Amino acid sequence: MIPFLKNALISGTPLVFAVLGTMYNEKAGNLNLGIEGLMLLGAVAGFQMAIITENPLLALLFAMIFGALGALIYAFLTVTLRANQSVTGLALTIFGTGLSRFWGKRLMGMVLSETFRSYFRPISVPFLTKIPILGPILSIFVEQDIFVYLSYLAVILSGIYLYHTRFGLNLRAVGENAAAADASGINVTLYKYIHILIGGALCGLGGAYLSLVYVPSWQDNITSGRGWIAIALVIFTSWNPYRAFWGAALFGGLDIIGFRIQTLNLPIAINQQFLRMLPYIATLLVIIVGSIRKTSNHMAPKDLGNPYLREER
Amino acid sequence: MQIIKRVGASKKQIIIIRLIAIMVALVASGIFIVMLGYNPITVYSNMISGALGSKIRLRATLLEMIPLTITSLGILVAFKMKFANIGGEGQILMGAFGATYVALFMDWLPEFLVIPVMFLVGFLVGGIWAVIPAIFKARFDANETIMTLMLNYIAIQWITYLQYGPWRDPELKGFAKIANFPQYALLPRVFGIHIGLIIAPVLVVFIAWFLRRTKRGFEITVVGESLSTARYAGMDISRIIITTMLLSGGLCGITGVIQAAGVNKTLTMNVSSGYGFTAIITTYLSGLNATKVLFVSFLFGVLLQGGSYIQSALQIPQSAADVLQGMLLLCALGSEFFVQYKVRFSKKNSVSSEVK
Numbered sequence: 095m096i097p098f099l100k101n102a103l104i105s106g107t108p109l110v111f112a113v114l115g116t117m118y119n120e121k122a123g124n125l126n127l128g129i130e131g132l133m134l135l136g137a138v139a140g141f142q143m144a145i146i147t148e149n150p151l152l153a154l155l156f157a158m159i160f161g162a163l164g165a166l167i168y169a170f171l172t173v174t175l176r177a178n179q180s181v182t183g184l185a186l187t188i189f190g191t192g193l194s195r196f197w198g199k200r201l202m203g204m205v206l207s208e209t210f211r212s213y214f215r216p217i218s219v220p221f222l223t224k225i226p227i228l229g230p231i232l233s234i235f236v237e238q239d240i241f242v243y244l245s246y247l248a249v250i251l252s253g254i255y256l257y258h259t260r261f262g263l264n265l266r267a268v269g270e271n272a273a274a275a276d277a278s279g280i281n282v283t284l285y286k287y288i289h290i291l292i293g294g295a296l297c298g299l300g301g302a303y304l305s306l307v308y309v310p311s312w313q314d315n316i317t318s319g320r321g322w323i324a325i326a327l328v329i330f331t332s333w334n335p336y337r338a339f340w341g342a343a344l345f346g347g348l349d350i351i352g353f354r355i356q357t358l359n360l361p362i363a364i365n366q367q368f369l370r371m372l373p374y375i376a377t378l379l380v381i382i383v384g385s386i387r388k389t390s391n392h393m394a395p396k397d398l399g400n401p402y403l404r405e406e407r
Numbered sequence: 408m409q410i411i412k413r414v415g416a417s418k419k420q421i422i423i424i425r426l427i428a429i430m431v432a433l434v435a436s437g438i439f440i441v442m443l444g445y446n447p448i449t450v451y452s453n454m455i456s457g458a459l460g461s462k463i464r465l466r467a468t469l470l471e472m473i474p475l476t477i478t479s480l481g482i483l484v485a486f487k488m489k490f491a492n493i494g495g496e497g498q499i500l501m502g503a504f505g506a507t508y509v510a511l512f513m514d515w516l517p518e519f520l521v522i523p524v525m526f527l528v529g530f531l532v533g534g535i536w537a538v539i540p541a542i543f544k545a546r547f548d549a550n551e552t553i554m555t556l557m558l559n560y561i562a563i564q565w566i567t568y569l570q571y572g573p574w575r576d577p578e579l580k581g582f583a584k585i586a587n588f589p590q591y592a593l594l595p596r597v598f599g600i601h602i603g604l605i606i607a608p609v610l611v612v613f614i615a616w617f618l619r620r621t622k623r624g625f626e627i628t629v630v631g632e633s634l635s636t637a638r639y640a641g642m643d644i645s646r647i648i649i650t651t652m653l654l655s656g657g658l659c660g661i662t663g664v665i666q667a668a669g670v671n672k673t674l675t676m677n678v679s680s681g682y683g684f685t686a687i688i689t690t691y692l693s694g695l696n697a698t699k700v701l702f703v704s705f706l707f708g709v710l711l712q713g714g715s716y717i718q719s720a721l722q723i724p725q726s727a728a729d730v731l732q733g734m735l736l737l738c739a740l741g742s743e744f745f746v747q748y749k750v751r752f753s754k755k756n757s758v759s760s761e762v763k
Binding site: 125127167170171174175176177178180181182185186187188189190191192193195196199319322325326329365367368370371374375377378381382384385386388394399403405 | 409410411412491493543547548549550552553554556557558560561564565567568571572684685687688691724726727728729730732733734736737740741743744747748
């Protein structure tokens, strides 16, 4: 059970970054359907840098930069040019998928060096895993690779930022009611740009985890739909970074459970495709139940999806 | 700098803005092509001749245009109502699923009835896939963008399940594939293409007429423009949302029927191959105008077919064509702004300094 939970966390790690990235977009009032494309851009850029330099920091930085660059296109179109957010996001996914595929063609079959991979071996936190009884349970969390620790950091920092800083408060104001935020002196455009870019960088990191650690090699569509799951997860976890972490771990677990079940020889055949449907069905139910109880409408940033134009206030 | 809403841009202005957008896209893609080590002019001319240069190529272009047109019409009715139907992909697959059931398992039907029943069932199953989110939207105002998006992935897993499970053709050992349709369930052909070539323009005319000339079509627009107006006029909004989405998903379902029975000859994942998503963009670019949908879809057909042609002619990978397509889309989306608004750099030289 413990190895399974460990793996669920690992499988959920790209989702953690992508969900946080999506969340920053939505907190700024932007529904970004380009997450899949952004993740792919980060994945391919990070992998390329890892091949060239064998430097993990540069690889991650490069992944973030490319995620942010993709997001910049989206931000320019939706914030400055007020293009339709859903349509722009879809175009961004088409663009990102195409570019990553094109770029990745020459990376196909390349292998990351042993030294590079050694940076991402699991590291156990001293003492914690040695505690009797509690130790093995803790080891789920503290015997992981450095990227997973990075995801904890991203979650905690996001939580503090959103709920305990003035900037986070302002950001939420922009997403809830851009006109009111503007009236109170917040620079709506700047806030949208910055957080869409931060979101893109996080999505890039999520993609990079797949190409650098999880797989680790390049393959077309390496994200295999995780960008869409991230969009679903944001709703599932009601725009809360801490819940996002647990949600990502849950969906990560669902993603690998299919393979597990096949090896278990259970008396009842549980179909892999039906298991793969679960995250989507769960999200659907969350939206439906939420809307019946009026909670999901309540949780979502109120200005989500609305372009903001000061002159039309 | 000041941004002002245009009060109805003139036709000439719109055309100029669109042309500028296309130029920007061509230049941006040109830079990309030069970086690949090719001559942009060669690539563009090859794309055009690859899409239109011969009878066979033109047919391939039309084969891309047909599913795009019909799906776009489906998306169009939903968008008119301001219902963000992102679920075309799933509705296409479910329509194809319905048609496949008829083609493979309803062998008691007289042969001449098979194809009409396939269309009917495909329309209904695709429609139901859109009615599910419509019900929750109408009753509880649930977010339809995400609901339709999720239903795509549920449909994909469902078709995969059928392909690897109960519908797997037992005669093909070691290869998971659903059996090919019998001859009588394949679409008749005209001009070397399947009958979709006629169905698509007929549907365009029908939807254009429906939206402009009928009461039902008018209701859709009213609900889209203003819910309170619709309510004040005593319209049954729930009923309108649900029946409109039946039509929207049904049209996507028809795409599924045509792709399965006219192109793939069976049910596979290739039946949708991204048409549900691309159609959202073609619909948007057509400005929610049914007649223009045909034109925009044809242009996209040229783009898709030209893109796959340069792959074989110039050894430029297909993915490069996807990148070009993405760039073109992004530029086209950006140009919309200049149709809607004019930018004025304040100082009193008013209209003369507007920037396109």
